Amino acid sequence: MSKKFGVYICTGCGIGDALNVDQLVEVAEDEGFKTKTHPFLCGKEGVDLIKQGLEKDGVNTVAIAACSRRVNFDTFRFDGCYVDRVNLREQVVWSHPSTKGEEIDHVQMMAEDYLKMSMEKLKKIKLPEAYKLENFTRKILVIGGGITGISAALDAAKAGFEVTIVEKEAQLGGYAAKIRKQLPLNAPYTQLSAPVIADKIKELQSFPNISVKTGTVVARIAGQPGDFTVTLKKPGEAIEFDVPFPLPPEMKVDESGKEYDKDKLNEIYKEYNTGKNDILTLDPNGEKFGAVILAAGWRPYEPGAGEFDHLGYGAIPDVVTNHQFEQLAANGKIVRPSDGKPVQSVVFVQSPGKGDDSDFEYTGSVTSLVALKQAKYVREDNPDGKAYVIYQHMRTPGLQEYFYKSLQQDPGIFMTKGEVVSVSQNGAGLVVEADNTLLGEKIQINADMVVLATGMVPVTADDPVINLAYRQGPGFRDNAIFNQYADSNFICFPYETQRTGIYAAGAIRRGLTMEESIEDASGAALKAIQCLESANRGVAVHPRYGDMTFPDFFFARCTQCKRCTEECPFGALDDDEKGTPKPNPTRCRRCGTCMGACPERIIGFADYNIDTIGSMVKAIGVPTEDDFDEPPMRILVLVCENDAYPALDMAGLHRCTYSPNIRIIPVRCLGSVNVIWIKEALSKGMDGAFLLGCKHGDDYQCHFVKGSELASIRMKKIGEALVSLALEVERVAQYEIAIDEFDKLPKIIDDFAAQIEALGPNPFKGF
């Protein structure tokens, strides 16, 4: 489809007052773009004006120079029309005092540059066309037949989707079928509930669109969302479609530590995975699924030998974990393991007491609540029973606070914050010693049993579980920073994992109660459905939801360096034996990290590629001494669209002002920044450049997990290149900003501008 351009300039919200709009129109008209202005473009009249252009003149590629693209999104969205927003409001007139009539009209120059950049971009883009899968399956695979998996399957089935549950055990139910009682489910939240799992399983059987495979695990999941090919097997079985594992780092190098060449690596890899088909070989008998809900759950933490010696675990049979205590309770009246006598007094230890206030590993509010539940068992079994809970943290979120309060009221339940020092045998009983208690002194408690609040280990700690036939490996990458939970640290985006189309729910995601897991299951089910309803139309899932573009490779120039395959945060690319990447567009989240990685610059998106951004950089006017005696500096700022760009908008909204010498280009993620843009900026005479994006590291805020981290690595390398050009490394920088830190932006920008000012103008200026 051929492009027909248009420019619409809004003069409202202070834009018309601060800028010379006629001059702006002239800039656009000079480029041959038909331009219209309106004082209230987002009003009905203004929108009609644009629609008129679309309908009568056949305009389909427009620049709207008005407010930020983050506002009025729906107002300025037109079917069949590509819209680029020029942010004249938040990032020009609201964040810079007007310079109208001054010797150098900085603000006008800024607005004109942004308009030119937009027009240049519009000229270079291709109109996006969605990627359509050849085969598309709407079926959902649920891994795990516990309370989470069953709930997720029920939710998906009720929404009309076909679901298959695979459960490694011989029967459904998981842990939920092995307990005495559940936490309160109904108001007033003071009484324990009977387990709901039996009813859930019964309900499951009434859905013909749910099939259940017990005694089954996933051997491999190949393909991409909307078209996964899944091989199932019996637990422990070894089959040819077991997923191959990537080589561990120590096997990739020879004795001297040098990495083997490609052929040798392939050879070792094949040897390492003997008997297994490569990831690119599809199982002809595999079952097709569109999305996966990972609800494989957890296993009880098993204390290591001597780990809790001071608590008597291992040496004293009456010191048990909460899991062992639950089993005792599920068998009937709780009796002591040592002599089978009913228990009178039980101490629940919530923190191991190793000199700090940390809890046991893999715990959380769920272990607090389980201790309360089990304390209630003690009281139910014996009216004279005493249950003590010694905690460092008591977490009872939501309505379970009522349960906590009701237990506080029980005369036989005693709770105190405190540090458990030791547990020792005293005749037939035990003595628990605790310090720093609310009683104001060191105390000793006589007990029949001691229960340790050990945690719920996600099964992903032991095994990849999902067994993805992905080149990056079968499990989630770098999962150690999440303590092996199937999480992605997307605080704002629960259920998302680092693998598109795989949505985690329940205790595999974090320690959860059964009640929370049931809710969690709904979330993951909805996410899986959303993924299917996006993949079928070829649009991206979160966070660039609705994006129709996808990475396009110019394979003729690929050097098979594998960098894109290795660096993709979502494992979207699978290279073949030679190293040529095989894209899987529905796995892709459209962050562009591959584009930033590619040294050959052969990867791009229809409207976002090396050329479009490069052209925008070129469109920035760089004043020289020919123009002014003291030409203003020009600084390129590549801004992450997820957090940094909204922070800049907020800075404008709050009328924070900063240097008008910067030129902002939003990028999908700092990971997509190709250093060529910075080199181009500097070689055309711009005086500096910096990246503004999310925090990276273990507690990263990057929406694409790895982007800002990769960018920082690449920026270090560019420093070397600058030195070879005799440019100071200080001309390039990267800053981190959180979405709510808009107030820090003026200082970051102005400090950088001052630093560049001190370095003096770029010597390449004017060449």
Place this chain on the structure above:
Amino acid sequence: MADAYRVEPDLGFINDVIALGGADVKKCYQCATCAVVCPISPDTRPFPRKEMIATSWGLKDKLIGNADIWLCHNCGDCSTKCPRGAKPGDVLAAVRAYAITEYAIPKALGKAVNDPKKLPILLAIPAVIFVILGLITGLLDFTPEGTEIVHSHFFSTWLVDLIMVPLSIWAVAIFALGLKRFLADIHANALLEGKTNQKRIDPKGFIEALIRIIPTILRHDKFNECGENKDRATAHMMVFFGFVGLFIVTSIFFVVLYIFQIHGPYSQLNPVKWLANISGIALVIGTGLMIKSRLARKDQVTTYKDWSLIGLAFGLGVTGMLTEMTRLGGMGGLSYALYFIHLMFVFSLFAYLPFSKLAHLVYRTVAMTYAEYAGRK
């Protein structure tokens, strides 16, 4: 380890305190707002925060022999400010009621005094004793002679004293036994918790402390420091001085009877009679005010232990005044009947004093004296 405290919660104790009006004790989450807002709590080791957790953990040993529970005047400031509605004021009152029954022997009688079901039996005891003893000795005459109404013609003064004098001795003896243990306990507790600067109790110093503390008690100084329940001080003072006045009148009557052989009733012009009447009226009005305030205050717990004592004091005053009024009004039969009931109340007062809430007059006095002696600040 020797320095650790062995926690042994007493579930029975917790349940008893709950029944005695401390039902909300377990709500306490140890924020210590109560100890901060309490106007009369000392600065070092203040109450009632520590008493709240000790109660909710059933640590009887930390409470019964703890003088601090008696320093509390149930101002109610703590209960009003408590963010959790744990009502520390009422909890301490319940703990005190429990402590009274612990120190007064026989314990069964203590339990009975706090048990509404036992009330008919407790009231029947004086009636039965009066009738049996009266009939045996012939000192109870159901057909008194003469036109002038003289109560001793019906219920001989000899009979009254035959019963009441040993009864007073019994009350004093029970108190003496209880106090011996009480004083030893509170001293041991104070030493353990570092609340005293005295190693042992020196009788001379202790009596000096008692003399120092008496004006404080008479003026109701501590009560007046209260915020929430300050208005209760007036009623309490009326009842208190009513009893003091009546005690003085009875003593004078006793002395005059046995030394000067002069019988009552006295003339209304006699100053002793003035004091008797004023005291009686103060007792009736004071207890009446207490009833009114207890009924009006919904946020404060009022249990049987409170009602039974107010009822006793109110009954005592009302029957006394009515006996006098009916005597002056010439209603002989009614007056004799009221006198009988009045004597039943007097009996109950003496007999059950060491077991009822009224025992606080002894325990609190001793505790305040001890605090003064021990230098508790």
